[in-house]
Amino acid sequence: xxxxxxxxxxxxxxxxxxxxDYYRKLVAGVAVVTACGASGWSGTTVSTVTSVSMDPPxxxxxxxxxxxxxxxxxxxxxxxxHLLADDQPDLADRFSRSPSDNSRFADLGYEVxxxxxxxxxxxxxAVGWCDLHSLTEVGDxxxxxxxxxxxxVGHGRPLLWHDRTYQALDGRPDIMSTAT
Numbered sequence: 004x005x006x007x008x009x010x011x012x013x014x015x016x017x018x019x020x021x022x023x024d025y026y027r028k029l030v031a032g033v034a035v036v037t038a039c040g041a042s043g044w045s046g047t048t049v050s051t052v053t054s055v056s057m058d059p060p061x062x063x064x065x066x067x068x069x070x071x072x073x074x075x076x077x078x079x080x081x082x083x084x085h086l087l088a089d090d091q092p093d094l095a096d097r098f099s100r101s102p103s104d105n106s107r108f109a110d111l112g113y114e115v116x117x118x119x120x121x122x123x124x125x126x127x128x129a130v131g132w133c134d135l136h137s138l139t140e141v142g143d144x145x146x147x148x149x150x151x152x153x154x155x156v157g158h159g160r161p162l163l164w165h166d167r168t169y170q171a172l173d174g175r176p177d178i179m180s181t182a183t
């Protein structure tokens with residue numbers, strides 16, 4: 004029999020604060036999504052990038068409903084997803100702020116080129132170029148499904164987001180791995 008316990012919820016629908024507390028415990032890789040829209044280059048930081056399918060190769064990421072980058076992706080029908088390395092929290096911070104999107108690229112400190120229809124920031128750990136496959140509105144965000152058309156994979160360790168701070172892998176080998 005379940006009694007009143009700190010483990011069992013007392014509410015059927017959590018409020019804003021409990022949801023945020025729960026979400027903070029998730030671990031996510033940090034990425035910057037860029038696109039070239041009608042008003043120029045745009046980019047935003049995301050912490051949700053997931054592989055969806057190998058055939059065809061599709062990934063997903065989540066972008067705020069009011070994002071200028073979402074408008075640019077809808078316009079261009081393509082975008083680039085930059086997986087950031089653990090020494091790039093500066094990029095994550097820059098693209099998570101709310102100044103105009105064009106200013107995010109000014110004096111960046113990294114070379115940026117338009118490649119395959121999207122602005123690409125040199126130095127990212129990996130870049131995937133996507134054609135917009137579909138998008139779905141869910142609450143205050145849109146889930147973007149991108150069909151990978153090209154990838155460039157470099158070296159480095161991923162920048163992670165957990166408990167409202169950037170994190171890095173600690174370098175210990177995976178002691179739980181059973182893969183051969």
